[in-house]
Amino acid sequence: MLRPLAFNVAREFLGLAKEVKECICREKRVQTCSITINQGLFRTCISRAYYSVFIMARYITNLEYYGRPDVHEKVIKRLKDMGLEDVADKLFKLRKERNKADYDVYFNVTSDSMKYVVDIAENVMEALEKMLPSYPPS
Amino acid sequence: MQIPIGSFQLTQSEIIHKEIHRYMELTSQTICETARESLILFIKSLMKMIPHLPLIPSYRALELLIKKNVSGFKLARFIKDSYSVFEKEKLIVKEILLDYYEDVEIKGWKGVSLIFRVCSNDYRKLLEIWSKISKSKPEELRDLFVEVEPC
Numbered sequence: 001m002l003r004p005l006a007f008n009v010a011r012e013f014l015g016l017a018k019e020v021k022e023c024i025c026r027e028k029r030v031q032t033c034s035i036t037i038n039q040g041l042f043r044t045c046i047s048r049a050y051y052s053v054f055i056m057a058r059y060i061t062n063l064e065y066y067g068r069p070d071v072h073e074k075v076i077k078r079l080k081d082m083g084l085e086d087v088a089d090k091l092f093k094l095r096k097e098r099n100k101a102d103y104d105v106y107f108n109v110t111s112d113s114m115k116y117v118v119d120i121a122e123n124v125m126e127a128l129e130k131m132l133p134s135y136p137p138s
Numbered sequence: 139m140q141i142p143i144g145s146f147q148l149t150q151s152e153i154i155h156k157e158i159h160r161y162m163e164l165t166s167q168t169i170c171e172t173a174r175e176s177l178i179l180f181i182k183s184l185m186k187m188i189p190h191l192p193l194i195p196s197y198r199a200l201e202l203l204i205k206k207n208v209s210g211f212k213l214a215r216f217i218k219d220s221y222s223v224f225e226k227e228k229l230i231v232k233e234i235l236l237d238y239y240e241d242v243e244i245k246g247w248k249g250v251s252l253i254f255r256v257c258s259n260d261y262r263k264l265l266e267i268w269s270k271i272s273k274s275k276p277e278e279l280r281d282l283f284v285e286v287e288p289c
Contacts, residue, residue, distance in 0.1 A: 092249070092285075
């Protein structure tokens with residue numbers, strides 16, 4: 001009997017978590033650390049790409065104090081209010097891709113789509129980092 | 139441009155006309171007369187501006203835009219101007235989608251995305267053009283999200 005896709009994706013997520021845990025906890029020698037390339041890896045990659053940018057954007061928009069689930073929407077709205085339309089649009093795209101990656105098991109994540117998402121994340125992160133207050137020279 | 143559909147060969151423009159007809163029928167059954175007129179005006183403006191435009195609007199997206207009182211003419215003008223940016227860069231826009239979005243985790247968060255599917259693997263260039271288009275979005279369309287993706 002065919003296993004449901006949800007089962008495969010769920011197992012792949014756990015598989016990746018275990019691989020990382022095994023490497024970190026030295027259950028395996030560092031030289032033998034390996035990561036299996038599959039949907040679980042691509043989906044995790046997209047999800048982390050979104051959260052990396054979201055966390056930075058939440059800081060820039062002074063919304064770190066706001067602990068409700070709709071903080072994701074609020075951050076995007078605040079970016080628009082700050083005139084950062086391009087950053088808001090790209091963060092929204094990352095949000096959509098993250099939701100697909102984490103919830104839609106019937107959507108096939110390709111390595112190309114994963115690459116594009118990571119490129120978007122890098123592009124947005126660059127723009128956000130420019131907005132960070134510069135530290136005083138040492 | 140010829141697109142095979144079953145045993146028929148329909149041009150892109152014929153497909154769009156069929157879609158428009160379908161949306162008009164749906165709209166007339168479900169939303170008020172003014173909204174319907176606004177929708178028709180939007181589609182007509184676009185068809186006039188770019189007759190070969192590969193536009194695929196989702197019915198729910200159009201409905202949400204109308205509810206938010208988005209100016210059909212402003213939207214049509216923005217789509218046309220954005221399309222021209224890709225043309226200037228000699229990039230082929232395969233599809234333009236007006237896509238409805240509802241967040242799976244946050245209740246009540248819905249929106250509309252204008253998605254340009256562009257035939258290019260030059261991600262850096264796509265991201266640059268995306269920024270340019272987003273920044274040129276008029277104030278009246280600030281609720282609309284713009285996306286550029288490779289196809």
